[in-house]
Amino acid sequence: MSKMTENNSKLHECACRNLRMTTRVITQYYDKALQPAGIKSAQYSLLNDISVKEEGISVNELAEHAMMDQTTVTRNIELLRRNGLVKVEIEEKDSRKKRITVSTDGKAVLAAALPLWKVAQAELEQTVGREEYENFLKTLSVLKKMK
Template identity: 30%
Template sequence: MDDDVPTVPLVSIIYREHAKFLNDRLKDENLSFGLYPLLIKIYKHEGIIQEQLAQSFHLNESTITRNLKKLEDKGFIERIPDKRTKRIEITDNGRKIAQKVMDLDEMWDDKIKDIIGLEEYDNFLNTLKEISGGLL
C-alpha cells in the first residue's frame, strides 16, 4: 500500500471487505449488506419508530421507508400501527438473522484485533467514533 493514500480510500477498503465478509456468509439469507445495520438496530430497539431510525442513521425518512418495506417483504420485521406512527417489531426470522449478523460482526472485529492487537483496536474504535461524532 502506498504511503500517500488519503483516508477515504482506506476506509472504503475496510468497508468493502466487511461487506464481502458478511455477504459471503449470508448469501442464503436474501438480505443485502445495506439492510444489516437497520435490522440490528430494530433488533436491539424493538418498537423503535421510523423517525428514530432516520435520526440514528442520518438518513431521510423516505430512504428508511424503502428499506423497511424491503425488510417487511422478506418477513424480517412488522410495522405495527400506533396512533400516528408505526412501531417496528422484529419477527422470529428477523431475530435469527440479526443475531447471525451480530455474531459475524464480532468475528470481523476479532479479525481486526488479530491484525492490530487489542489495544490498537480500542484506539482505532475510539478514533473512528471521535471522527464520526465530529463530522455529524
C-alpha cells in the same frame, strides 16, 4: 507538474476516499460472513438497531440512530418487511407514524447471524490487533461527531 497530477498526488491522503474504499472491503467481508444466515451486513445492523427497542422504533428514530437519511432507511425497511424480517405497524396515537419491530422470523435470522458476526468480528480484531482496533473505534467516534 501539471495541475491534474498535483491534485491526484494527494488523493492517497484523502480521508473520504480511503474510508469509502475501506468501507466497501469491510462490508464485503461481513456480507460474506453473514451469507449463511441469509442477510447482508446492512440488514444485520438495522435488525439489531430495531431489536433494541421491544416496543418498536420509528423510521425517524432509526434514521437518526443509524446516521442514515429517512429515504434509505425506508427503502431498507421495505426490503426487510418483504422478507418477513420486520413488522411495520401504524401507531395508534398518530396514524401518520409507523412502528417497526423485528418479526419472529427476523429474531431467528438474528440468532443465526450472531455467531457468524462474532467470528467475523474476532477475526477482524485479530488481524488489526486489539489495541489498534480500539484506537480505530475511538477515531471513528471522533469523526462521526463532525456531522
